[in-house]
Amino acid sequence: MDVTPGSTAGHGAASITLERIGKRYPDGTEAVRELSLEVKAGELVVLIGPSGCGKSTVLRMINRLIEPTHGRILLGDDDVTRLDPVALRRRVGYVIQNVGLFPHQTVATNVATVPGLLGWSRERTRERVHELLELVGLDPAQFGRRYPHELSGGQRQRVGVARALAADPVVLLMDEPFSAVDPIVRTRLQEEFLRLQAEVRKTIVLVTHDLDEAVRLGDRIAVLSEGGRLEQYDTPAALLGSPASPFVREFVGADRGIRRLAVTPVTRDVLDPLPADGAAGLPTVPLGGSAYDALGALLTSATEHAVVTEEGRPVGVLSRARVLGLGVVD
Numbered sequence: 492m493d494v495t496p497g498s499t500a501g502h503g504a505a506s507i508t509l510e511r512i513g514k515r516y517p518d519g520t521e522a523v524r525e526l527s528l529e530v531k532a533g534e535l536v537v538l539i540g541p542s543g544c545g546k547s548t549v550l551r552m553i554n555r556l557i558e559p560t561h562g563r564i565l566l567g568d569d570d571v572t573r574l575d576p577v578a579l580r581r582r583v584g585y586v587i588q589n590v591g592l593f594p595h596q597t598v599a600t601n602v603a604t605v606p607g608l609l610g611w612s613r614e615r616t617r618e619r620v621h622e623l624l625e626l627v628g629l630d631p632a633q634f635g636r637r638y639p640h641e642l643s644g645g646q647r648q649r650v651g652v653a654r655a656l657a658a659d660p661v662v663l664l665m666d667e668p669f670s671a672v673d674p675i676v677r678t679r680l681q682e683e684f685l686r687l688q689a690e691v692r693k694t695i696v697l698v699t700h701d702l703d704e705a706v707r708l709g710d711r712i713a714v715l716s717e718g719g720r721l722e723q724y725d726t727p728a729a730l731l732g733s734p735a736s737p738f739v740r741e742f743v744g745a746d747r748g749i750r751r752l753a754v755t756p757v758t759r760d761v762l763d764p765l766p767a768d769g770a771a772g773l774p775t776v777p778l779g780g781s782a783y784d785a786l787g788a789l790l791t792s793a794t795e796h797a798v799v800t801e802e803g804r805p806v807g808v809l810s811r812a813r814v815l816g817l818g819v820v821d
């Protein structure tokens with residue numbers, strides 16, 4: 492996947508600031524009472540919390556599919572209520588569960604939706620569609636002419652991401668984007684998505700029910716409770732290691748220590764010196780790799796130690812006890 496500088500990455504990313512926003516629906520439901528949250532430019536923030544706590548409402552207020560009852564939302568320095576809807580659509584991409592592709596339009600036409608709304612020339616649109624399908628790992632010649640029903644769930648999801656990126660938005664909003672596919676495809680899409688994000692560096696707000704997904708994808712995670720109340724806003728490691736309240740502690744679960752291993756890298760300070768008599772027969776794990784993978788290697792080899800390598804050279808050994816220590820939580 493190749494990204495030409497100045498195309499996909501051209502417009503960069505913008506911060507998102509939610510200032511004491513709230514939403515009361517016409518029937519009186521207070522979906523979000525008062526929420527303040529700041530997402531830095533280029534950051535991927537996950538909103539998570541129990542069903543009905545207001546996650547989708549928050550997301551849809553950012554692109555004004557839902558108007559807030561009170562509060563302010565800024566994209567960079569711009570108040571979204573002051574942007575005209577076309578400009579807002581240009582700047583904010585939106586991906587939803589089951590993608591919402593237009594069934595009677597080809598993949599290429601689907602991806603060209605926003606450029607079409609923006610009046611791009613046919614040539615510019617065609618080039619952009621080609622570039623985006625390649626970016627999400629779909630061969631334009633093979634997939635551009637297909638219809639959504641001729642794709643797998645995972646392929647449809649990628650088309651949804653390509654469509655959302657079409658006009659090079661500064662912000663991407665994703666509502667349960669990977670939940671409609673089976674767990675194996677989901678994990679693969681998540682990995683691909685992280686690679687894509689490393690290239691395009693958008694500001695992303697992603698809603699999920701899945702804690703593992705939140706931990707895997709989020710630079711930071713916002714845990715919400717009923718009424719859109721912000722319980723904790725932290726990195727995955729901090730959230731799992733030090734839940735701020737009984738609510739968060741229960742939400743992240745009794746196995747949070749194991750989950751924490753997955754987001755904790757093996758660093759030099761947990762290593763012991765290489766034994767003088769060599770390290771033959773020990774498994775090797777990379778410095779900077781996850782503690783979870785290191786534990787996996789230790790369990791598979793049934794040894795007490797693993798050799799830790801940097802650029803192929805051994806730099807120390809890691810004991811089982813040290814790995815387990817990395818998973819200890821408050």
Ligand SMILES: Nc1ncnc2c1ncn2[C@@H]1O[C@H](COP(=O)(O)OP(=O)(O)OP(=O)(O)O)[C@@H](O)[C@H]1O
Nearest residue numbers: 516517518520522541542543544545546547548549
């Ligand atoms: N149009 C509406 N009119 C009235 N109440 C609504 C409307 N849309 C959502 N709600 C209510 O607002 C609350 C928050 O809904 P929202 O969809 O934002 O929650 P959520 O956290 O995304 O839920 P889920 O995880 O189940 O998708 C819920 O109590 C829901 O019933």
